[in-house]
Amino acid sequence: MKLWMITASATDDGAPIYxxxxxxxxxxxxxxxxxxxxxxxxxxxxAARADERTACDPYAIAVERSxxxxxxxxxxxxxxxxxxxxxxxxxxxxxxxxxxxxx
Amino acid sequence: xxxxxxxxxxxxxxxxxxxxxxxxxxxxxxxxxxxxWQRLTDDDxxxxxxxxxxxxxxxxxxxxxxxxxxRSGPWGVWLRGDDEVEAVAERVRGLxxxxxxxxxxxxxxxxxxxxxxxxxYGFAGELRAFGDVLPDQLFxxxxxxxxxxxxxxxxxLDTALRTLEAFSVxxxxxxxxxxxxxxxxxx
Amino acid sequence: MYRYDAYDxxxxxxxxxxxxxxxxxxxxxxxxxxxxxxxxxxxxxYMQLHAYMLRVAIPYxxxxxxxxxxxxxxxxxxxxGYAHFSTRQNVQYNWPRLQDVPExxxxxxxxxxxxxxxxxxxxxxxxxxxxxGVARDELVDPRIYCEIIRQWSTxxxxxxxxxxxxxxxxxxAPTADRAAVxxxxxxxxxIPSPEDPSxxxxxxxxxxxxxxxxxxxxxxxxxxxxEDLLSYLEAILRVYNRNGxxxxxxxxxxxxxxxxxxxxxxxxxxxxxxxxxxxxxMKLSDEEFERVSTAFETPAYATLEPSxxxxxxxxxxxxxxxxxxxxxxxxxxxxxxxxxVTISLKPKGKPxxxxxxxxxxxxxxxxxDYGFGRIVVAHEQxxxxxxxxxxxxxxxxxxxTQLDLAEPNVGKVTxxxxxxxxxxxxxxxxxxxxxxxxxxxxxxxxxxxxxxxDISLNISGCINACGHHHVGNIGILGIDKQGEEYYQLMLGxxxxxxxxxxxxxxxxxxxxxxxxxxxNVLETYIRGRESADERFLDYVRRAGFAPFKxxxxxxxxx
Numbered sequence: 001m002k003l004w005m006i007t008a009s010a011t012d013d014g015a016p017i018y019x020x021x022x023x024x025x026x027x028x029x030x031x032x033x034x035x036x037x038x039x040x041x042x043x044x045x046x047a048a049r050a051d052e053r054t055a056c057d058p059y060a061i062a063v064e065r066s067x068x069x070x071x072x073x074x075x076x077x078x079x080x081x082x083x084x085x086x087x088x089x090x091x092x093x094x095x096x097x098x099x100x101x102x103x
Numbered sequence: 104x105x106x107x108x109x110x111x112x113x114x115x116x117x118x119x120x121x122x123x124x125x126x127x128x129x130x131x132x133x134x135x136x137x138x139x140w141q142r143l144t145d146d147d148x149x150x151x152x153x154x155x156x157x158x159x160x161x162x163x164x165x166x167x168x169x170x171x172x173x174r175s176g177p178w179g180v181w182l183r184g185d186d187e188v189e190a191v192a193e194r195v196r197g198l199x200x201x202x203x204x205x206x207x208x209x210x211x212x213x214x215x216x217x218x219x220x221x222x223x224y225g226f227a228g229e230l231r232a233f234g235d236v237l238p239d240q241l242f243x244x245x246x247x248x249x250x251x252x253x254x255x256x257x258x259x260l261d262t263a264l265r266t267l268e269a270f271s272v273x274x275x276x277x278x279x280x281x282x283x284x285x286x287x288x289x290x
Numbered sequence: 291m292y293r294y295d296a297y298d299x300x301x302x303x304x305x306x307x308x309x310x311x312x313x314x315x316x317x318x319x320x321x322x323x324x325x326x327x328x329x330x331x332x333x334x335x336y337m338q339l340h341a342y343m344l345r346v347a348i349p350y351x352x353x354x355x356x357x358x359x360x361x362x363x364x365x366x367x368x369x370x371g372y373a374h375f376s377t378r379q380n381v382q383y384n385w386p387r388l389q390d391v392p393e394x395x396x397x398x399x400x401x402x403x404x405x406x407x408x409x410x411x412x413x414x415x416x417x418x419x420x421x422x423g424v425a426r427d428e429l430v431d432p433r434i435y436c437e438i439i440r441q442w443s444t445x446x447x448x449x450x451x452x453x454x455x456x457x458x459x460x461x462x463a464p465t466a467d468r469a470a471v472x473x474x475x476x477x478x479x480x481i482p483s484p485e486d487p488s489x490x491x492x493x494x495x496x497x498x499x500x501x502x503x504x505x506x507x508x509x510x511x512x513x514x515x516x517e518d519l520l521s522y523l524e525a526i527l528r529v530y531n532r533n534g535x536x537x538x539x540x541x542x543x544x545x546x547x548x549x550x551x552x553x554x555x556x557x558x559x560x561x562x563x564x565x566x567x568x569x570x571x572m573k574l575s576d577e578e579f580e581r582v583s584t585a586f587e588t589p590a591y592a593t594l595e596p597s598x599x600x601x602x603x604x605x606x607x608x609x610x611x612x613x614x615x616x617x618x619x620x621x622x623x624x625x626x627x628x629x630x631v632t633i634s635l636k637p638k639g640k641p642x643x644x645x646x647x648x649x650x651x652x653x654x655x656x657x658x659d660y661g662f663g664r665i666v667v668a669h670e671q672x673x674x675x676x677x678x679x680x681x682x683x684x685x686x687x688x689x690x691t692q693l694d695l696a697e698p699n700v701g702k703v704t705x706x707x708x709x710x711x712x713x714x715x716x717x718x719x720x721x722x723x724x725x726x727x728x729x730x731x732x733x734x735x736x737x738x739x740x741x742x743x744d745i746s747l748n749i750s751g752c753i754n755a756c757g758h759h760h761v762g763n764i765g766i767l768g769i770d771k772q773g774e775e776y777y778q779l780m781l782g783x784x785x786x787x788x789x790x791x792x793x794x795x796x797x798x799x800x801x802x803x804x805x806x807x808x809x810n811v812l813e814t815y816i817r818g819r820e821s822a823d824e825r826f827l828d829y830v831r832r833a834g835f836a837p838f839k840x841x842x843x844x845x846x847x848x
Contacts, residue, residue: 012387013386075770075774076718088645208328211449212532223566285574
């Protein structure tokens with residue numbers, strides 16, 4: 001069964017965000033709403049497009065479910081969800097905290 | 104900030120507010136005006152009110168020359184943003200208004216069309232933009248010689264008046280000020 | 291440094307105010323993202339994989355130490371403590387917040403910096419040679435012309451919505467192009483006047499570029515008087531604005547138009563347009579050249595003893611670390627006694643072209659101590675101190691070594707030019723940075739590195755070629771093959787006077803084989819070259835692909 005999820009870039013800071021069942025967005029792909037029905041997916045995508053203050057350019061991605069939970073199907077979306085695989089600096093503890101609380 | 108024209112009754116459902124510059128110079132003031140020019144496609148009938156000014160395509164202007172002459176209201180021409188200036192310039196000389204359609208604001212051909220109409224062919228009437236006309240493009244448009252702007256539906260006239268004044272100085276010459284800065288500078 | 295006057299400053303201050311207003315209207319919902327996107331792009335603000343990315347302009351790569359300190363401060367205050375130097379002499383921040391960008395621009399404006407037109411379908415940063423102004427093989431300092439072009443192109447009202455982006459590069463060294471002019475939309479070479487060699491003018495090339503349809507530029511005009519520079523560029527841009535394709539984003543660059551019309555027909559159109567404007571108000575005067583030239587502060591060079599012998603002595607001296615560094619990272623200077631030093635931002639194991647805020651501040655300090663407070667960003671993504679007293683080279687090297695900034699690999703195969711790739715960019719198909727770092731780690735024998743001589747290695751994470759892989763002596767293109775990262779290997783590219791596009795060697799390599807493939811390419815060269823003097827590119831051109839194919843493909847397990 002093909003699973004989808006709605007994602008976008010947060011207008012405030014461009015961070016990847018994922019649409020939850022509540023209609024709000026989360027930074028964690030694992031907490032996003034998986035969709036199997038394409039009509040529902042398209043309807044939610046339409047609705048997401050209207051919320052430009054919060055989310056830029058929403059689109060649907062393929063996700064997979066495993067014992068570890070939900071994850072992105074493509075390498076690009078895996079990297080998008082997980083952050084750069086290599087960086088000059090590790091995010092400082094303060095920055096990591098800020099990212100975690102979505103500040 | 105909106106300066107409606109003094110006591111011009113909104114005669115026709117086709118009237119609208121536009122932004123108009125009082126001149127071509129870089130410091131010309133902008134104002135909101137009530138405008139009655141009717142833009143007709145090649146199939147639209149002429150308005151029943153003979154005094155209303157109309158804009159028609161070049162082809163229609165030439166086909167309907169007699170009709171237009173017989174009307175009491177003035178007439179002008181509307182062009183497409185990708186029209187070649189060489190093909191149209193002589194045919195619009197002397198008209199009171201030429202309007203250029205901006206099909207998508209990302210299609211920048213109309214900037215060259217407007218500028219060449221002004222600079223190279225000396226068009227002296229009102230050069231008006233319509234179509235996908237957004238406040239944030241107006242400053243460049245005025246520099247290219249546009250003197251009137253029919254904004255896309257829903258766009259703020261107040262914002263337009265502000266964005267028209269985005270910069271008080273320019274490096275390069277254009278239709279509003281021909282000389283580049285290096286021929287004007289006092290420093 | 292180019293000293294801003296009141297006009298220059300006013301323009302960037304008004305630009306900051308304009309963008310602040312645009313951001314406010316975006317956040318209030320008055321303008322949509324579709325309307326806002328070209329506006330933010332024209333201020334260098336992209337949306338990438340994880341965050342916005344802000345590309346700050348560094349006109350012709352020239353920075354003062356104060357400006358570099360400000361860039362460090364911005365990295366610290368508004369970003370994650372580092373910045374990335376791009377392949378067009380700009381600098382990029384990977385994590386700005388939208389609401390902070392107007393503040394960032396305001397802070398940049400206090401040091402005469404901005405992010406104007408670093409993206410969008412408009413005229414971008416005019417780039418040049420990192421040794422402009424100091425190189426011995428330079429005929430004329432091209433930066434005066436870069437600045438004149440910059441002013442003409444900044445907020446040019448007619449050319450803000452071109453079919454596609456537009457990039458111009460200028461070289462002042464007609465026999466040693468370090469600005470890659472032949473792969474730019476317009477490339478300008480300063481050349482002696484055919485009539486009077488004591489004067490100079492320009493050869494104007496047009497239609498070069500990389501990306502999906504790589505192309506070497508062709509001569510549009512073989513000699514242009516310098517007073518006609520801007521009117522001629524205007525004619526080219528107008529022909530492009532009016533005739534460039536707008537139906538297909540991938541066929542919209544000027545190189546496509548030049549290719550479709552043929553250079554002769556294209557030139558005809560340009561010259562016809564130019565005839566109408568060449569004798570008008572755009573003609574540049576000697577006064578204007580003087581004014582711009584004077585606005586560039588020349589360092590107060592001391593009168594020093596020539597240092598070529600001294601530097602040669604260092605190169606061959608007992609201190610091998612110093613010797614290697616001098617050999618690769620130091621070049622001669624037109625003023626006797628001085629050298630130009632390149633600080634490699636390609637240390638082993640680190641993303642190429644990145645610097646932390648601390649490193650930027652240290653380099654600014656070094657520029658003050660050793661180089662009249664000037665730094666130049668090379669399009670190879672390194673930083674240059676252009677004016678170092680040669681006799682202080684050992685001291686400088688010692689300082690750099692302490693700071694871990696003394697990697698002696700400039701121009702060597704580990705001086706890799708790489709795009710950010712799939713780690714950062716939403717256009718990418720594969721990652722490029724990890725490949726670069728793994729190659730750096732694999733080739734960590736410095737003597738071997740130097741024995742290989744000068745080799746350019748470019749990595750792009752997708753066909754848009756921001757890593758310029760087509761013009762690398764070795765080029766690597768990351769592709770997506772059924773969801774896996776694969777890498778295509780190309781050989782024989784060059785961005786210089788002998789510009790050529792690389793050709794694909796054979797089937798792409800999976801991620802765990804590409805590094806060894808590169809190592810094998812280098813081994814093939816070492817074994818096959820006539821002598822250590824036959825450089826890699828020349829060997830490829832002479833020997834062809836057969837020896838490489840044999841080693842890389844025929845010997846692979848079936």
